[in-house]
Amino acid sequence: MKAIQVVGYHEKLRQAEVPMPEPTGPYDVVVKIGGAGVCRTDVHILEGQWAEKSGVTLPYTIGHENAGWVHAVGSAVTNVAEGDKVIVHPLVTCGLCRACRSGDDVHCGQSLFPGIDTHGGYAEYLKTSARSVVRLDDSLEPADVAALADAGLTAYHAAAKAAGRLRPGDRCVVIGAGGLGHIGIQVLKALTAAELIVVDRNPDAVTLAVSIGADHGVVADGTHVSRVLELTGGNGAEVVVDFVGEGGATAEGVRMLRRAGDYHVVGYGENIDVPTIDIISTEINFIGNLVGSYNDLCELMVLAAQGKVRLHTSKYPLERFQDAIDDLEAGRIRGRAVLTP
Numbered sequence: 001m002k003a004i005q006v007v008g009y010h011e012k013l014r015q016a017e018v019p020m021p022e023p024t025g026p027y028d029v030v031v032k033i034g035g036a037g038v039c040r041t042d043v044h045i046l047e048g049q050w051a052e053k054s055g056v057t058l059p060y061t062i063g064h065e066n067a068g069w070v071h072a073v074g075s076a077v078t079n080v081a082e083g084d085k086v087i088v089h090p091l092v093t094c095g096l097c098r099a100c101r102s103g104d105d106v107h108c109g110q111s112l113f114p115g116i117d118t119h120g121g122y123a124e125y126l127k128t129s130a131r132s133v134v135r136l137d138d139s140l141e142p143a144d145v146a147a148l149a150d151a152g153l154t155a156y157h158a159a160a161k162a163a164g165r166l167r168p169g170d171r172c173v174v175i176g177a178g179g180l181g182h183i184g185i186q187v188l189k190a191l192t193a194a195e196l197i198v199v200d201r202n203p204d205a206v207t208l209a210v211s212i213g214a215d216h217g218v219v220a221d222g223t224h225v226s227r228v229l230e231l232t233g234g235n236g237a238e239v240v241v242d243f244v245g246e247g248g249a250t251a252e253g254v255r256m257l258r259r260a261g262d263y264h265v266v267g268y269g270e271n272i273d274v275p276t277i278d279i280i281s282t283e284i285n286f287i288g289n290l291v292g293s294y295n296d297l298c299e300l301m302v303l304a305a306q307g308k309v310r311l312h313t314s315k316y317p318l319e320r321f322q323d324a325i326d327d328l329e330a331g332r333i334r335g336r337a338v339l340t341p
């Protein structure tokens with residue numbers, strides 16, 4: 001089969017002819033890829049940023065945002081059958097460790113991450129496990145939802161956690177209405193009656209945010225902290241969800257947070273610099289967010305099937321992988337690029 005592989009760091013990806021994956025373990029599932037999302041992490045892999053952490057042996061097939069049709073299953077698989085439409089949770093997890101048994105499979109002690117530390121989905125077929133596949137509603141197509149498997153799942157995980165404490169009448173500030181942020185806004189809108197205030201430097205992103213459900217859009221032009229304080233009666237918001245996490249976003253974000261509020265960190269890059277006396281005297285909380293669990297992905301697919309979460313995609317045939325990467329790097333993609341073998 002055709003596969004797009006990393007052959008060296010600081011080198012371009014290369015198309016190769018590789019053996020088809022086959023179920024070898026009882027819980028293995030081989031998926032015929034319908035869509036593989038092209039992610040900024042893929043660019044970082046090529047830059048060598050993951051080389052040490054993943055320990056992967058080159059060459060290998062990248063692509064960690066996958067959806068398609070079940071092609072073959074191991075002898076013990078009962079939850080999906082050949083031909084089922086599925087989206088693939090990015091991790092292959094053991095199901096036996098303490099984290100897996102509490103549904104917190106993201107923190108599995110023995111997980112594999114196809115596309116990062118083993119063969120991924122920029123290919124015609126991908127091997128994953130029965131624990132990782134979520135059946136799709138008839139109304140959804142693999143190529144349309146593939147990119148929700150990672151970027152969308154991370155946004156869902158943070159937004160759903162934030163929504164857990166938001167009551168009607170509360171305010172929630174979302175910083176950043178880009179790729180992850182615009183999914184987070186749709187999720188918050190679906191899960192809570194809290195008032196949503198979205199802050200972004202880009203006026204177009206703010207307009208988009210309002211069109212998908214934000215109650216207030218605020219352009220980050222230097223007056224935005226005082227504007228948010230005005231919108232929250234001078235108190236700040238009960239919850240801030242920060243999809244940026246760099247360029248001074250956290251210092252501004254903390255000033256928008258109410259006493260005893262929750263500050264969700266999703267985007268990353270800078271240090272949070274808050275005096276500890278401020279943390280104890282106001283009882284604010286800082287909460288980290290990684291990618292979502294299998295159950296988070298199931299819930300996100302329910303919202304997608306209900307039409308409450310939509311992702312804009314640009315599709316490329318598998319062979320045009322280089323165009324997709326170039327367009328991503330040049331900022332020419334609205335929403336997400338998806339390879340369709």
Ligand SMILES: [Zn+2]
Pocket residue numbers: 039040041064065150151
């Ligand atoms: Zn990704």
Ligand SMILES: [Zn+2]
Pocket residue numbers: 093094095096097098099100107108109110111
């Ligand atoms: Zn586990």
